[in-house]
Amino acid sequence: MKRIFIGIVFLFSLACKEKPKTSYTVQEIIDKSIEDSGGMHYIDHNTSFVFRNRKYVSQNDQGKKILKRISFLDSITITDEKTNAVFQRFINDSLVKLSDSIANRYANSVNSVHYFARLPYGLNDGAVHKKILGEESIKGVNYYKIEVTFDQDNGGEDFDDVYVYWFNKETFKPDYLAYDFHVNGGGQRFREAYNERYVNGIRFVDYNNFKTKTKGIPIYEIGQLFEKGELELLSKIELSEVEVNKN
Numbered sequence: 274m275k276r277i278f279i280g281i282v283f284l285f286s287l288a289c290k291e292k293p294k295t296s297y298t299v300q301e302i303i304d305k306s307i308e309d310s311g312g313m314h315y316i317d318h319n320t321s322f323v324f325r326n327r328k329y330v331s332q333n334d335q336g337k338k339i340l341k342r343i344s345f346l347d348s349i350t351i352t353d354e355k356t357n358a359v360f361q362r363f364i365n366d367s368l369v370k371l372s373d374s375i376a377n378r379y380a381n382s383v384n385s386v387h388y389f390a391r392l393p394y395g396l397n398d399g400a401v402h403k404k405i406l407g408e409e410s411i412k413g414v415n416y417y418k419i420e421v422t423f424d425q426d427n428g429g430e431d432f433d434d435v436y437v438y439w440f441n442k443e444t445f446k447p448d449y450l451a452y453d454f455h456v457n458g459g460g461q462r463f464r465e466a467y468n469e470r471y472v473n474g475i476r477f478v479d480y481n482n483f484k485t486k487t488k489g490i491p492i493y494e495i496g497q498l499f500e501k502g503e504l505e506l507l508s509k510i511e512l513s514e515v516e517v518n519k520n
Contacts (some may be wrong), residue, residue, distance in 0.1 A: 299403045305445040306393045311475040315394045317520050322512040342383045355380050393447050400424040415442045453492040461485045463495050473517035480510040
């Protein structure tokens with residue numbers, strides 16, 4: 274009888290162990306998303322791609338992150354380089370002196386393109402705050418809906434922008450994202466990922482970029498506006514000539 278009881282307890286404990294996890298913290302969702310999208314490859318690989326006729330290069334040099342944007346104009350090559358808090362512009366390898374305001378604008382532009390191209394990797398940066406808003410269904414697929422905000426310190430010039438991400442509950446990949454911005458009169462954008470591909474272990478996507486038809490829409494409602502077909506396609510964000518190489 275004792276053996277039967279032990280056997281029942283063993284089978285019960287085994288069944289409990291095999292039961293899939295159904296509840297995740299916001300940090301677990303982000304960590305799983307980053308792992309499935311590239312993981313350590315984001316750290317020990319360099320990447321490059323072309324976006325709107327400019328080449329973007331991301332490098333890691335002994336722990337220092339280097340972000341570049343290279344523009345080719347006839348015989349002139351303009352290289353914008355951002356390393357931590359330092360931004361420099363070179364024209365044909367000659368350093369160009371810029372005012373602080375212009376340098377900050379260029380640096381934010383370079384950082385923004387790299388940020389979106391490397392998502393979800395940047396969502397574990399120190400200045401990022403993440404919060405689960407709940408779950409939401411888009412096109413019949415269930416998602417974790419997560420809010421992302423930023424500290425003013427190290428949060429960039431647009432630290433007060435609010436982002437919302439929709440992470441697929443099965444794959445943990447961010448299929449959609451939206452953000453509420455304040456520069457140039459402000460507004461909202463909603464991005465739908467498509468053309469997913471992995472290049473040497475890192476996930477890249479392109480986006481359909483939508484805008485709201487009227488300003489002032491709460492960013493938390495924009496997913497349902499997309500579901501109802503009430504957003505307007507503004508542009509397509511497409512990356513080409515993607516390359517990934519180990520440091």
